[in-house]
Amino acid sequence: MKKVLLALVFVLATGTTFMNANSSESEEVIMETTEAVELIQVAGCARDCVDSAFEQTIDQAIESGELVEMDDYMWNYESCYYNNCLN
Amino acid sequence: MKIQLKIIFLLLFLISLGFKAQEISGRITYNVSLNLTIEQVTERYKGVNRKVPQSSKDRINSSRDILAFLEFDKQHSIQSLEDELKNDGYRGKNMTQKGAGNNKLYYTENAFVQKTSIVECKILEECVLIEQPKAEWKIFQETKIIGSYLCYRAEYQNPIYKYKKPIAWFAPKIPASYGPKIFTGLPGLILELEDNTVTYTAIKIELNPQEKISIEKPEGKALTQEKYEALLKKTFPAFYKKIEDYKTSN
Numbered sequence: 238m239k240k241v242l243l244a245l246v247f248v249l250a251t252g253t254t255f256m257n258a259n260s261s262e263s264e265e266v267i268m269e270t271t272e273a274v275e276l277i278q279v280a281g282c283a284r285d286c287v288d289s290a291f292e293q294t295i296d297q298a299i300e301s302g303e304l305v306e307m308d309d310y311m312w313n314y315e316s317c318y319y320n321n322c323l324n
Numbered sequence: 325m326k327i328q329l330k331i332i333f334l335l336l337f338l339i340s341l342g343f344k345a346q347e348i349s350g351r352i353t354y355n356v357s358l359n360l361t362i363e364q365v366t367e368r369y370k371g372v373n374r375k376v377p378q379s380s381k382d383r384i385n386s387s388r389d390i391l392a393f394l395e396f397d398k399q400h401s402i403q404s405l406e407d408e409l410k411n412d413g414y415r416g417k418n419m420t421q422k423g424a425g426n427n428k429l430y431y432t433e434n435a436f437v438q439k440t441s442i443v444e445c446k447i448l449e450e451c452v453l454i455e456q457p458k459a460e461w462k463i464f465q466e467t468k469i470i471g472s473y474l475c476y477r478a479e480y481q482n483p484i485y486k487y488k489k490p491i492a493w494f495a496p497k498i499p500a501s502y503g504p505k506i507f508t509g510l511p512g513l514i515l516e517l518e519d520n521t522v523t524y525t526a527i528k529i530e531l532n533p534q535e536k537i538s539i540e541k542p543e544g545k546a547l548t549q550e551k552y553e554a555l556l557k558k559t560f561p562a563f564y565k566k567i568e569d570y571k572t573s574n
């Protein structure tokens with residue numbers, strides 16, 4: 238009898254805990270999903286800037302006859318990010 | 325004995341006057357304009373079997389003049405560009421800015437030997453002073469007047485660009501061996517510089533202004549150009565690999 242009672246108490250306790258955990262965490266999950274979507278959008282824009290800045294740096298080197306420089310790439314990337322990824 | 329003392333004092337006085345006369349400081353404002361044409365760019369793209377992209381034409385057409393400032397005294401000089409914030413909404417679209425060195429500073433120190441450094445603060449975690457090789461110039465008899473100063477033509481001899489040798493017009497009447505970017509070491513201040521893709525023209529010359537010019541040496545680790553390039557390759561291997569991949573695929 239004691240074992241049955243203990244088992245019931247255990248089931249009730251864990252059940253309640255899981256129920257609580259589910260109800261409170263579900264809200265957070267929704268919020269995190271929203272943030273993640275925003276982050277992916279920004280990262281997508283930044284990713285595009287990585288490619289376009291590289292292309293632009295190569296083109297500028299052809300135009301000027303200078304070497305492909307890291308600082309030109311950084312400048313082009315920052316400019317792209319500044320112009321396109323920031324609201 | 326008294327006469328000897330008088331002569332010594334007179335000599336000392338004259339020497340001090342001489343030193344005073346050599347103490348020169350100033351602030352030069354240059355207008356920087358793009359000197360790269362669509363025709364030149366078309367030829368260069370032909371060389372790599374490509375058509376000029378529209379983005380390149382747009383960049384050239386939309387470029388606009390900017391200002392550069394050179395401050396100097398007897399000991400050193402520093403050159404910077406006008407405040408970036410004034411170009412709001414225009415960043416990256418102006419090719420003149422790229423030709424003028426983006427946001428870098430150029431610092432020259434006059435010790436026993438004149439040394440010019442590029443101050444780079446954005447790429448690595450700390451600022452570095454990239455030391456430049458000693459400038460070699462060839463001076464010509466050709467002259468022109470800039471402002472009210474007679475200027476001589478000089479051609480930069482160090483190998484630096486593929487298509488052009490930078491040309492400076494310097495004024496021997498202003499005894500300061502400085503100029504825009506890394507172009508220093510002439511027997512007079514550079515008032516006009518035809519660089520690779522941009523031209524600097526002095527539009528305001530302030531010599532020995534009442535307001536004292538104080539220049540501080542920028543902080544940062546001093547590196548030679550070779551060591552700096554090696555450090556960049558070590559820090560950003562992916563970028564340099566991408567360049568190599570691009571070169572082999574084209």
